[in-house]
Every structure is written in C-alpha cells, then in structure tokens.
Amino acid sequence: MTIKVKKTGLILLTLAASFLSGFTASTMISSNKQKMKRVTGIGGIFFKCKNPKAINQWYKTHLGFDTTPYGTSFEWRDLTDSTKKGLTQWNPFPEDTKYFEPSAKDFMINYRVENLEKLVEVLKKENVTIIDQIETFDYGKFVHILDPEGNKIQLWEPKD
Incomplete structure (x- = not known):
C-alpha cells in the first residue's frame, strides 16, 4: 500500500x-x-483635398495651425521621458495624388513604431501585405502596408 x-x-x-x-x-x-512594442503613437494624418493650399490657409486662419506647403508638425513630449520630443505630422494632399495608392481611400495614417525592421519581419510572418521596401531618410525609416480593407498605412521609425 x-x-x-x-x-x-x-x-x-x-x-x-x-x-x-x-x-x-x-x-x-x-x-x-x-x-515587442508595435505601434507607439500616431506619426501623421494625411488626407486628400481639392485645394491643399486653401485648406492649409483655412486651418491656419481658423484653427491656428502653423502651416507650410507641407502641412504642419505638432511637437509633443514623451509621457515617460519629458526630455524626448516627438512630432505628429498633419498634411493635406491634392485629390489626384498617387501617393496613397494602391488604396482608393482619401486618407492615410502614419503610425510611429520602435523597431521597423523587426516589426516588418513579424508582419510578414502574419501574412500582412507589405507594399514596399523599408526606406531610410534623415528623419527616420518608413514602410507601407495594407490593412484588410485596403487602407494604406505608413509605418515610421522616427529619429527623434
């Protein structure tokens, strides 16, 4: 027993x-x-309009945006580290722009990310449509993807 x-x-x-x-x-x-952090915030809002110059002026006059021909940038500080600055871009595009293609939508959202290369590897494994190759500029790295409804999304790893 x-x-x-x-x-x-x-x-x-x-x-x-x-x-x-x-x-x-x-x-x-x-x-x-x-x-692994994926999206850390909104990097920009881009939309089509009939007259970007007039829209820029309207937002400048009525809402106080400090616009340029490229829209405006909103500067902010990181919540956990106030020494870190960030930017969110707002930009109207001409209604005939091809920049949002292959999406047929009149807008595109830019999301800030921490590690674009690693995120793209993960997204590929998850069968997310990656439209182009990662491009690097003085102000960060970019790539475009599509969501299930065909909305073009720009991912941005900024150099803040």
Missing part, C-alpha cells in the same frame, strides 16, 4: 511538474511576444 501511495504521489508530482513547466514556458513565450 505504501508503494502504491508513493507511486501515485510520484505520478501526480510528475504530471503537476509537467503541467507547470508547460504553463511557465507558454507564459514566457506569450509575454515575450507582448514585450
């Missing part, structure tokens, strides 16, 4: 250890997935 109890206890202990190690591994894997 003592051998049976010890054997049953050993089996239960082994099962419990297996379950817990599997649960721990699963938790570690899923928490590692969650650690």
